[in-house]
Amino acid sequence: MKIYNSLTRKKEEFVPLEEGKVKMYACGITVSGEAHVGHGFQAILYDIFRKFLEKQGYEVTYARNYTDVDDKIIAKSKETGIPADKYAQMMIGEIDGVMRELDVDEPTVWLKATENIGNIISFIEDLIQKGHAYPAPNGDVYFDVDSYPAYGQLSGRDKEDMLDGVRVENDESKKNPYDFALWKAAKEGEIFWESPWGKGRPGWHIECSAMNRAAFGEQIDIHGGGRDLIFPHHENEIAQTEALTGKRFAKYWTHNGLIKVNGQKMSKSLGNSLLLKDLLAKYSNEAIKFALLSTGYRGDVNITDDLFPNAEGHLVRFYTLIAKAEETFPQERGLCPEIDKKFDEAMSDDFNTALALSDLYGYFKDVSRFLAENDPAARKMTNQIRETYSLLGLFKKDAKEYLAKYAPKEEAPEEVKAVAEERWKARLAKDWAKSDELRERLKQLGYAVKDSKDGYTLSKI
Secondary structure: OEEEEOOOOEEEEOOOOEOOEEEEEEOOOEOOOOOEHHHHHHHHHHHHHHHHHHHOOOEEEEEEEEEOOOHHHHHHHHHHOOOHHHHHHHHHHHHHHHHHHHOOOOOOEEEEHHHOHHHHHHHHHHHHHOOOEEEOOOOOEEEOHHHOOOOOOOOOOOOOOOOOOOOOOOHHHOOOOOOEEEEEEOOOOOOOEOOOOOOEEEOHHHHHHHHHHHHHOOOEEEEEEEHHHHHHHHHHHHHHHHHHHOOOOEEEEEEEOOEEEOOEEOOOOOOOOOEHHHHHHHOOHHHHHHHHHOOOOOOOEEEOOOHHHHHHHHHHHHHHHHHHHHHHOOOOOOOOHHHHHHHHHHHHEOOOHHHHHHHHHHHHHHHHHHHHOOOOHHHHHHHHHHHHHHHHOOOOOOHHHHHHHHOOOOOOOHHHHHHHHHHHHHHHOOOHHHHHHHHHHHHHOOEEEEEEOOEEEEEEO
């Protein structure tokens, strides 16, 4: 099994620190607002990574965090009049509900910044003692970037360009402008905790390092998050953790691509953020997963107007064939192990969901052919597809219930569907003359037929 390591910029054979066990951490959501599709994409991916590693026989401990105190949450608290801790708890409840609707499993361990303040303070104290951090007169504490010569190894940035795009605060309190905050002195009216440096709260970057150490110790196997976290967040995590322990923090760094909307980066400032709850009101959770996973996880996902409708259309066609196979061969319990083998091969190559999903079109074309031949192999294939692809969160629903909810409501008359099915069988048999004849018959009945690699669709003329 190979995983692309962002630190070394190449695929590497996966060998965990401890044989048979995997420690995996993914940066979760800062709960200053509702969950959008980018949050869902990342949560889906690391849920799948965990499940596939478990399928390969590993005992996986998967930790995920909520950042429940930071500048944005404090700003929302002031805007709404809700205390910051209460606001964060409210948003966590809402986000948890949406993730359950998306059908993303809970991690092994949930971590929250506010439940680890003692661990964070202890971590900072140890860094100060080792000469890697320093308190400022105003009550802030900063990491001394110059004390860690390997800084920039993940992002490839040097000190000349590391400030690019990063907000610089309280320059007069720092030794160098690129030093970053580990602890922030509380301003009037802000949430705070007592510390050796006065009332304050943790900086964003230190939270993940301290929670990792509390959950796993000094080293983990896989650390993940969105590509936008490489700098400064993950770069800073590496610096402060490895400066303290003297050991390699994470053996493999994995980063998923970003979400774009019609070619533009998704952002609140552009007004093109897509909330998960809005997508789930329009599409099945399986269609959302199918659409997002059809791109390799390291690539950006470009959401166009037809991305989710097309995904739903493919699933309607697939579920239609599953329903037919289950109705035609109700007692068949056999499987098709070759499907599972190919799936494992795809996923073992850096979790290649795009390749695994592309195989479905050929599988369902074969299912359609076997149904036309009244061959129980159709049901064996759909049994295996259900079993194998459930790992991606697909084909978990009752086929008829799915179709009743998501298939287009305006169906063609039975006469038209019968002609269309007869034509499809003729195509599979390569009887092109009969196929053309039946196409004309459909046109006379007022319907056009469009073929695709996974079947056909009918539409009124």
